[in-house]
Amino acid sequence: MVCKQRRSSRLIAQTGQMLLAHGAESTLVGDITRRIGLAAGMDEVEVSLSASSLVVTTVFQEHCITTARRSPDRGINMRVITDIQRICIMLERGIIDLDIAQHKLDKISPERYNRWLVLAMIGLSCAAFSRLAGGDWTVFMMTFVASSAGMFVRQEIGLRHFNPLMNFTVTAFVTTVISAQAVIYQMGNLPFVVMASSVLMLVPGFPLINAVADMLKGYINMGIARFVMASLLTLATCLGIIAAMSLVGIVGWEI
Incomplete structure (x- = not known):
């Protein structure tokens, strides 16, 4: 019985660790881990979350096991979260047992879109905003070129596992330097729109949404931590933009 509880605790902790690392909101992390624990036969499951770690406690036949896991940021990946939810549902319905659930969880890998497809779509999305702005x-x-080049730099820095704040700063700097050429040489009818639209890919929308959702649903500490991180990413982006504008001698966005 103790062996079963230990296996279940490891499965629950690994599930919460993966959900938290790949951008799931706190309510979902707590809900999925508890459901998996109860489906695995535990009498009670409690989960405590922080910005980079989680603590899981399971109770089975009056025997308690508590385990802690670090959960470093692995980047937002909804496919991982969806796969974990499928495992949870199958375990609840009795389609799979604890061993198969563990095997399926171990096989989950954060697959990414083709990087060149991402470059093209990011460029098109930012360029579409420039058209909407007139x-x-x-x-x-020009917006397409600047944002695509910036995304390429962001991918290259990300592959080398640099700090996200440095990543955002350098990406914003490179993107702004390239987009500023439209202002310097007066390309198009609204050259300043190029500068404003090309850096929209750096808006941390998902972390901000999660931060607000966490605070509204009672996870105040998690919400504050995520909001602070999103604010720091925004600040890093602003520093990169200001540095680039100082370099090329542009005072501001006159849209």
């Missing part, structure tokens, strides 16, 4: 096709193309 820019012509020259502005569209």
Whole structure:
């Protein structure tokens, strides 16, 4: 019985660790881990979350096991979260047992989209914003080039596992330097729109949404931690933009 509880505790802790690392909101992390624990036969499951770790306690036949896990940020990946939810549902319905659930969880890998497809889509999305802001096709193309180049830099820095704050700063700097050429050489009808639109890929929308969701649902500490991190990413982006504008001699965005 103790062996079963230990296996279940490891499965629950690994589940919470993966959910937290890949951007799930705190309510979902707590809900899925408890459901998996109860489906595995535990009498009670309690989960405590922090910004980079979690503590799991399981109770089975009046025997208590508590385990802690670090959960470093692995990047937002909804596919991982969806796969874990499927495992939870199958375990609840009795389709799989504890061993198969552990095997399936170990096989989950955070697959990514093709990097060149990401570059193209990021460029098109930022360029689309420039068109919505009234820019012509020259502005569209300059925004596409600047944002795609910036995303390439962001991917390269990410592959080398640098600090996300440094990543955002350097990406914003490179993107702004390239987009500033539209202002320097007066390309298009609204050249400043190129500078404003090309850095929209750096807006930390998902962390901000999660931060608000956590605070509204009672996870105040988690919400504050995520909001602070999102704010720091925004600050890093601003520093990169300001540094680039100082380098090329542009005072501000005159949209």
